[in-house]
Amino acid sequence: MPKSFSAVMKVLLVVAAVALIRGSFATLLIKGPTEPILEGESITLECLISDSELNISQVHFEIFSKYMHTWRPVWERSWCYYSMQIVQTPDSLVLTIPRAGRFYEGPYRCVSDAENVTAPDNSSQVLGIKVHYMGELSLSREGFTSYLGVPQELRVRAGDDVVLKCSTSSSEEPSYFWNKNGDDWILPSPKLTLKKVSAKDEGKYTCVAEHPSVESLSKSRTISITVLPEDAPWYESSNGRLMLMTSAAAVSLLVFILSMSVFLCRRAKQTRTSKGPIDDRSQKKPIYRSSVESLPSTCGDKQPLV
Numbered sequence: 001m002p003k004s005f006s007a008v009m010k011v012l013l014v015v016a017a018v019a020l021i022r023g024s025f026a027t028l029l030i031k032g033p034t035e036p037i038l039e040g041e042s043i044t045l046e047c048l049i050s051d052s053e054l055n056i057s058q059v060h061f062e063i064f065s066k067y068m069h070t071w072r073p074v075w076e077r078s079w080c081y082y083s084m085q086i087v088q089t090p091d092s093l094v095l096t097i098p099r100a101g102r103f104y105e106g107p108y109r110c111v112s113d114a115e116n117v118t119a120p121d122n123s124s125q126v127l128g129i130k131v132h133y134m135g136e137l138s139l140s141r142e143g144f145t146s147y148l149g150v151p152q153e154l155r156v157r158a159g160d161d162v163v164l165k166c167s168t169s170s171s172e173e174p175s176y177f178w179n180k181n182g183d184d185w186i187l188p189s190p191k192l193t194l195k196k197v198s199a200k201d202e203g204k205y206t207c208v209a210e211h212p213s214v215e216s217l218s219k220s221r222t223i224s225i226t227v228l229p230e231d232a233p234w235y236e237s238s239n240g241r242l243m244l245m246t247s248a249a250a251v252s253l254l255v256f257i258l259s260m261s262v263f264l265c266r267r268a269k270q271t272r273t274s275k276g277p278i279d280d281r282s283q284k285k286p287i288y289r290s291s292v293e294s295l296p297s298t299c300g301d302k303q304p305l306v
Helices: 002-023 238-275
Strands: 028-031 043-049 059-065 070-073 077-079 082-088 092-097 106-112 127-129 138-141 153-157 162-167 175-180 191-194 203-210 218-228
Touching (some): 028 106, 043 059, 043 106, 138 218, 162 203, 162 218
Antiparallel strands (some): 082 092, 106 127, 138 162, 162 191
């Protein structure tokens, strides 16, 4: 029993010593939003210190850089919509981001620069900031370039296959589904496939993307499909019109290049002809010994030197 009592007393003394040491340092707290943050909203973070005797000016914010894999200080800056404002009050440090962007998400913490505080007691708990966003929907047609996109009205000939894909950039992978206006079917997929289209496939189709975490983040896009007869001219379809536009652009570019080449060649030729022959007076006027322009000579003749 005495040995057990002694061991218990030693443990209690160690715990008391640790508590006393930790209690001598200030405890940093970080506060921030608890609700999901949407892109464009404002964010306010606050650093609080439990020991009022310490100076809040020795505290700063830090953010963990996922690219550099290290903590870096947060400085006040302003650039277009991406700005940060840091305001110091007598008992807190407030960081305000007027317009939240995806560049501002990440772990934040408060760190003290006081000399008598060392890690891990010099920093607060980590507060994770997640900015949710969803961009506009884009449509692409399988087998065709995605750079030009899909027109608002897609004109195809009967018997053709139509495969449309819906996509967007989002903070989390969204849920996609297609539906046709006037029908009650729903296709839970980002891809819409219509095999050998006919007149019954005509109509307006809508793609909807929903964010899995934020219900208010939802985007939609509607496209109209018109089915032409099988013997319709090729240039009446959207594919034919696209080919015509591409060919016209290529021809215009070629004509422009040829025109500029002809213009530059003519200008260079005019520049060469406008200069004319070099007027060298020394090759046209005879030079005598008695003239001002005479040359030193040991000959005694009076004939021109040239």
